[in-house]
Amino acid sequence: MLELEAVCSQSGSFRVDDVRMSVADGESHVLLGPSGAGKTTLLELILGLRELESGSVMLAGRDITREPIERRGVGYLPQRVSLFPHLSVRENIAYGPRCRRRPACEYAPVVDDLVEATGIGHLLERRPDTLSGGERQRVTLVRALATRPRLLLLDEPFTALNESLRREFWRLLKTLQAEHGFTMLMITHDLAEGFFLADRVTVLIDGCVEQTGDKEDVWRYPATLPVAAYLGIRNTFDATVREVDGDEAVVDCPALGGSLRAALVPGRAAPPVGEPLALGIRAEFVALRDAAHPPVPGEYLLDGRITDASVAGAEVVLLFKPDGAEATLEISVSHRLLRRFDVAMGQPATAGLPPGDVLLLQAQTTPVVARRPPGQGGVR
Amino acid sequence: MSFRRLTIGSAIAVLVIYGLLIASLAYYVNGADLKAALTSTRVLFSIQLSLVAATVATGLALLLGVPAAYALSRFRFRGRQAVDSILEFPIIVSPAALGAIILIFFSNPLGQWIQEHTITFVFAFAGIVLAQFITVLGVAVRFVKTALDQVPRRYATAARILGASPSRAFFTVDLPLVRRGLIGAGVLSWAKALGEFGATIMVAGTMAMRTETLPVAIYSRLSVADIEGTVTLILILLAIGLTALFTARFLLRERRRA
Numbered sequence: 001m002l003e004l005e006a007v008c009s010q011s012g013s014f015r016v017d018d019v020r021m022s023v024a025d026g027e028s029h030v031l032l033g034p035s036g037a038g039k040t041t042l043l044e045l046i047l048g049l050r051e052l053e054s055g056s057v058m059l060a061g062r063d064i065t066r067e068p069i070e071r072r073g074v075g076y077l078p079q080r081v082s083l084f085p086h087l088s089v090r091e092n093i094a095y096g097p098r099c100r101r102r103p104a105c106e107y108a109p110v111v112d113d114l115v116e117a118t119g120i121g122h123l124l125e126r127r128p129d130t131l132s133g134g135e136r137q138r139v140t141l142v143r144a145l146a147t148r149p150r151l152l153l154l155d156e157p158f159t160a161l162n163e164s165l166r167r168e169f170w171r172l173l174k175t176l177q178a179e180h181g182f183t184m185l186m187i188t189h190d191l192a193e194g195f196f197l198a199d200r201v202t203v204l205i206d207g208c209v210e211q212t213g214d215k216e217d218v219w220r221y222p223a224t225l226p227v228a229a230y231l232g233i234r235n236t237f238d239a240t241v242r243e244v245d246g247d248e249a250v251v252d253c254p255a256l257g258g259s260l261r262a263a264l265v266p267g268r269a270a271p272p273v274g275e276p277l278a279l280g281i282r283a284e285f286v287a288l289r290d291a292a293h294p295p296v297p298g299e300y301l302l303d304g305r306i307t308d309a310s311v312a313g314a315e316v317v318l319l320f321k322p323d324g325a326e327a328t329l330e331i332s333v334s335h336r337l338l339r340r341f342d343v344a345m346g347q348p349a350t351a352g353l354p355p356g357d358v359l360l361l362q363a364q365t366t367p368v369v370a371r372r373p374p375g376q377g378g379v380r
Numbered sequence: 381m382s383f384r385r386l387t388i389g390s391a392i393a394v395l396v397i398y399g400l401l402i403a404s405l406a407y408y409v410n411g412a413d414l415k416a417a418l419t420s421t422r423v424l425f426s427i428q429l430s431l432v433a434a435t436v437a438t439g440l441a442l443l444l445g446v447p448a449a450y451a452l453s454r455f456r457f458r459g460r461q462a463v464d465s466i467l468e469f470p471i472i473v474s475p476a477a478l479g480a481i482i483l484i485f486f487s488n489p490l491g492q493w494i495q496e497h498t499i500t501f502v503f504a505f506a507g508i509v510l511a512q513f514i515t516v517l518g519v520a521v522r523f524v525k526t527a528l529d530q531v532p533r534r535y536a537t538a539a540r541i542l543g544a545s546p547s548r549a550f551f552t553v554d555l556p557l558v559r560r561g562l563i564g565a566g567v568l569s570w571a572k573a574l575g576e577f578g579a580t581i582m583v584a585g586t587m588a589m590r591t592e593t594l595p596v597a598i599y600s601r602l603s604v605a606d607i608e609g610t611v612t613l614i615l616i617l618l619a620i621g622l623t624a625l626f627t628a629r630f631l632l633r634e635r636r637r638a
Binding site for chain 2: 070086100
């Protein structure tokens with residue numbers, strides 16, 4: 001449906017560089033990345049609001065790189081609602097179909113359906129300035145879909161809404177997409193939103209695609225250090241591959257004071273022996289061990305002490321200092337789980353790093369196209 | 381004195397200064413003069429000439445000024461700064477100097493050719509319109525640009541994405557959103573054109589029943605020490621101007637309610 005080929009664009013000192021990505025027909029694709037990563041710039045390039053320096057944008061097999069904005073046939077839901085204040089809700093919705101010279105008999109049934117699905121029937125004669133934030137966003141969504149675009153671009157449209165409204169919109173979007181069959185490319189920096197709505201995700205950092213793939217795959221196996229950092233993996237350490245042993249790699253990690261095993265990602269090439277890389281482990285995957293909770297086979301065990309404990313909502317974040325090691329590990333455990341362990345500040349404790357949860361991360365930026373390993377999946 | 385009182389006092393002072401000047405006219409007003417003026421063919425011609433010339437000049441200024449203001453507000457192009465800077469040119473030079481510049485232009489070969497092959501401007505109705513047009517053009521562009529600057533670009537962008545061409549987005553989104561500014565610009569330009577004197581007298585002269593606008597007629601009466609006649613004409617000019625301004629305010633208030 002949408003193909004970006006080697007897209008480059010310069011805007012002041014910021015550069016979108018050699019972006020290549022594709023979105024399949026009917027797919028829900030989410031572009032993730034920290035603020036300033038170039039997500040909005042990329043959307044503006046697709047919309048035609050910015051000029052490409054080089055590369056091409058193909059939509060449904062048509063090169064739209066040089067097409068005027070109004071002929072691209074792309075729907076857009078911006079972060080900042082832009083309903084026309086001088087028109088009623090009904091006139092706002094009819095604006096697009098009228099511009100495209102669609103007869104009322106053609107677009108009216110679609111609009112009726114959208115109006116019913118979004119529950120804005122009672123708002124049609126009102127002016128945008130009399131609507132609440134959620135109502136405005138619903139109307140904007142209907143207005144964008146009234147032209148029956150094959151591709152809908154969403155630029156963090158729910159940022160200004162409260163949590164429950166946002167979740168309501170996520171479900172509404174999924175329902176509408178299933179009913180109307182449009183393709184969706186959404187940008188967000190909210191991981192929960194992104195992974196809820198996505199079939200596939202692309203992580204953009206500093207104007208470059210860092211990783212793209214199925215959402216489960218990207219979540220489970222971030223490929224590079226920046227992606228891991230963006231996804232909230234705070235335990236990252238320099239390491240070197242010592243040897244590859246079947247479906248595992250043995251890596252030297254001086255910061256953790258030894259060598260440990262990490263599972264190789266199925267479908268991804270094993271790192272060359274001797275190559276410096278980074279090792280990452282999610283704070284929630286570091287296991288506390290004691291006599292009642294013995295280690296699993298192959299687990300790398302670290303003896304040390306808990307140096308800090310902070311309550312962070314539903315979980316407790318512990319800082320664990322391994323004996324004789326430079327690094328400090330962050331461990332995230334639920335309140336319930338923590339009650340089962342006999343751990344106290346400054347007292348000895350044991351942490352386990354299961355090989356399957358130790359990630360090998362490319363330290364340098366190289367785009368990675370990840371594929372879902374067979375038999376694996378599911379967002380944790 | 382508190383700051384609040386100081387500012388309100390300043391505002392009242394503005395009213396007092398202008399109010400005193402207007403009120404001073406009352407000393408020379410009499411009903412007979414006013415009636416005679418309103419039935420005088422010469423005065424009625426001046427009123428008609430002033431109204432028509434100011435309307436045509438304002439219409440032309442907006443016709444050129446609105447797209448120009450749109451370009452200045454929305455696009456970055458070579459020469460933009462120069463255009464923006466020259467808008468105040470008619471304000472910087474005195475009206476008399478502006479009229480002199482227009483006259484000098486028509487003394488040049490290009491101006492002479494225009495006069496010979498198109499319309500006669502010097503000492504003619506077209507000259508009055510031209511003088512007023514040149515006087516108000518910069519003001520009209522400035523007002524409309526300021527109004528357009530306040531309309532967020534995201535509306536026109538949304539219109540384009542929904543399928544509107546640039547001109548359709550302008551006429552269906554930007555223009556309706558800027559209507560209050562446009563009315564304001566139109567009325568103020570019209571009022572300024574109506575009261576224009578310096579440039580008009582330089583270009584069109586003071587020929588009664590030909591090029592004598594209301595301000596020019598006021599000058600003519602004053603130059604022969606006809607104070608009562610002068611005051612009468614001033615009051616007519618004032619009434620027309622204030623009616624226009626209050627009509628505009630009324631229209632804008634109604635629009636806001638809608």
